[in-house]
Amino acid sequence: MVQESGPAGTGRAPQGSLAAGLSGPSPANDSGAPSGRGGGLAALRRRMPLATLLAQRLGLSLLLLWAVSVVVFLGIEALPGDFAQTYLGQSATPQAVANIRAELGLDQPALSRYLEWLGGVAQGDFGKSWASGNSVTEQIGLRLGNTLFLAFWAALVSVPLAVGLGMLAVHFRDRWPDRLINVVSLGAISLPEFFVGYILILFVAVQGGWVTFPSTVYAGMSFGQRLEAIILPCATLVLVVLAHMMRMTRAAIISVMSSPYIETAELKGLDTLRIIARHAAPNAVAPIITVVALNLAYLVVGVVVVEVVFVYPGMGQYMVDAVTVRDMPVVQACGLIFASVYILLNMTADILGILTNPRLRHPR
Amino acid sequence: MAELLEVRDLKIGATAYPPGEPPQDITIVHGVSFTLQKGKVLGLIGESGAGKSTIGLAALAYGRGGVRITGGEVLLDGEDILALGGSGIRDIRGRRVCYVAQSAAAAFNPAHRLGDQVVEAAVRHGVMSRSEAWERAKYLFGVLGLPDPDSFGRRYPHQVSGGQLQRAMTAMALCPGPELIVFDEPTTALDVTTQIDVLAAIKRAIEETHTAALYITHDLAVVAQISDDIMVLRHGNMVEYGSVQQIIEEPKEDYTRDLVSVTQTLKDEAPDQSDSLLRIDSVDAAYSGDFKVLHDVSVHLPRGQTLAVVGESGSGKSTLARVITGLLPPSRGEVIFKGAALPPEFANRNKEQLRQVQMLYQMADTAMNPRQTVRDIVGRPLTFYFGLRGAEKTRRVAELLEQIEMGKGFIDRYPAELSGGQKQRVCIARALAAEPEVILCDEPTSALDPLVAKGILKLLLRLQAETQLSYLFITHDIATVRAIADSIAVMYQGRVVRFGPKSKVLSPPFDDYTDLLLKSVPEMRLGWLEEVLTTRRMGSAGH
Structure with missing residues (x-):
């Protein structure tokens, strides 16, 4: 039950903040600007609440992204260990270390290195890998493609499956299909993903011999071969994210099904299917979108472990490799890209939540 | 056989879950019987817990929450609707019997336009085509005195006032042309000046469409304006059942007398003093x-x-x-x-x-x-x-x-x-x-x-x-x-x-x-609503 009520709460959070955003001019506006600007903003908000809200969300996301870049940079600054030392190993004389540091610009103050890095990032240039000397942007392009390929297929399977199972669970509420779906999905969510991964490798690949392992993909593979390669990591990801979305769908629909307007629909003599599809679904969609977006983000960001287990050449593995050799530009780039994906998906969920709210689409 | 609705010895129960005790079966309605003829209005009145809403919903063979109909018959045109299966009862709900809820604000789906919701039952039951239903909805919006009837249906529930929503809900119930409407405290949540408009609109609409109605309320003065008969309920039992005139003017039971005399002066005014606390x-x-x-x-x-x-x-x-x-x-x-x-x-x-x-x-x-x-x-x-x-x-x-x-x-x-x-x-x-x-x-x-x-x-x-x-x-x-x-x-x-x-x-x-405020307060006598409406019309004609 805690599982259900928790996400339900977060699911409504965006709507709550919307309501707060709508409820007239904010105190800051009133006390700060005596007339012109504050009044103008308030008037704008009244006339075009939707556009104003969307612009606000966009602005906040950009601000957040910038904050993340600072945190990523500072976090990596604070990491113990040094690339030059690791790189040179036994032959690390103080002079050689200093040479490499000067070559990489590590003798510059942190602020100027940050600004330089940020300037590059703003133009799509993540710098050069310290270890290989290649352009990070190029390398990441390939890796990100692989990660997105895997995430895309996992999402394509898991989202419809989760929503479908959620609706099914509501339909058979408190009867055995509902319980079965709950128990199985709870089991799947409780197992660590590497464990699920190794179990699948053991039974499906090694003993069954139905699919190949490792799931490495490389240039020159056909589309079909690629699909076949990702079957196991995809299945692992689906199992991991399915339960959360399914339970959220179930909770959201059940919460809507107890509203008075569902009673109205029942008293109109409508059949169950129409009640769920036409009267319950549109009102349950906002919390479901939120949890789906969170899980999609997880499919991209949380994929690190699964990629390592299945030896899949995606972003996650790239980042883990870079961390072991202290290849900071790569780690920074990966961190920032993961954060952007996360922010982007959450923003999308937020915006969809706003768009599905009739109060905002059709102001008084 | 002019009876549209005949309720015989209706018994309704539920399961209560008192804290710290095992669940208990309780009875909410203990064998209530009444009849309602075509085009007539029966008022069900009583305090909360009297079972009036429960009886109203039983006319649609519906039990709210864990409520179960445990005995008796509800005959609609001679057919016991309690004996019908799922599809049989769905065919009656929203086509032959409709329901108007107390809180229209909660009873309308926030995600759809009012008009779409108003015509839904009529269209889904195949009573009329979508465009016919929209035409009827516009006509009903007009009868109910809603502003701009032609475009009212294009609005969303949050875009209109509480009184307008309540009238839209009445239009929704009237749209499929049902034989019976159950009104469950339709004006209780409204301000007194709004209540009178909604009350008048409801009265006019059911008169024009010759629909029978069960009108549920706790306010005897309101029900006196709109009903032909009144049934007084208490703790799930019938207390008194008779014509509106008899109940208001010659109540037989003590409880009914209490209800009729509930609004009397309890205190004479004290003189104003200049030094105020x-x-x-x-x-x-x-x-x-x-x-x-x-x-x-x-x-x-x-x-x-x-x-x-x-x-x-x-x-x-x-x-x-x-x-x-x-x-x-x-x-x-x-x-x-x-x-x-x-x-x-x-x-x-x-x-x-x-x-x-x-x-x-x-x-x-x-x-x-x-x-x-x-x-x-x-x-x-x-x-x-x-x-x-x-x-x-x-x-x-x-x-x-x-x-x-x-x-x-x-x-x-x-x-x-x-x-x-x-x-x-x-x-x-x-x-x-x-x-x-x-x-x-x-x-x-x-x-x-x-x-x-x-x-x-x-x-x-x-x-x-x-x-x-x-x-x-x-x-x-x-x-x-x-x-x-x-x-x-x-x-x-x-x-x-x-x-x-x-x-x-x-x-x-x-x-x-x-003046408006005082004239809007329902008075416990027959014909009050008509009087007020007449004076209002004269007043507005005079301007």
């Missing part, structure tokens, strides 16, 4: 910046008297109470208590100043901590203001419980174990515990059934006579005002439009708003 002096107040709620409000309240503040929702009544308590400091003007101005913000008032002004709320439920016993709730101000503890505190709590006519047997009860009226009494005891001079009563009786409310009013008046308490009594109910006030302030859009002794405020010449 509490004086509000040209107060302006605003929420969050510019949104001004009170404009230049000045009223005063002498010791031992009751000042009734009356007006519809949004008129600023409760805001006035917030200003007096210091929860909302006024932007201009002051609150003068015993000749000295009170600090505007409650945080700056001392304990003595806080003690002298106490509050009584509309929702006694939410005004008490559900995890505290009556002893803790009433004892808290005793400890806070007077430092009472232990046996002394218990003795004083018991004394207060005697004063509110409940007795010390209730001292260890939790709020959930009290009835609505008892909860409000405990709140009164809590206010009395501080030994205040003024109690601000914010609609303390409007959530209660009429007879229970009358008991609370009598208690308040007795306490006033004994201890010289003063009340500032906020209400939207003119009958309550008549019953208890010494002086009256009528508020409209944040201004006091009329203030003075009861006899003066309630007698002509009236200002426009007070």
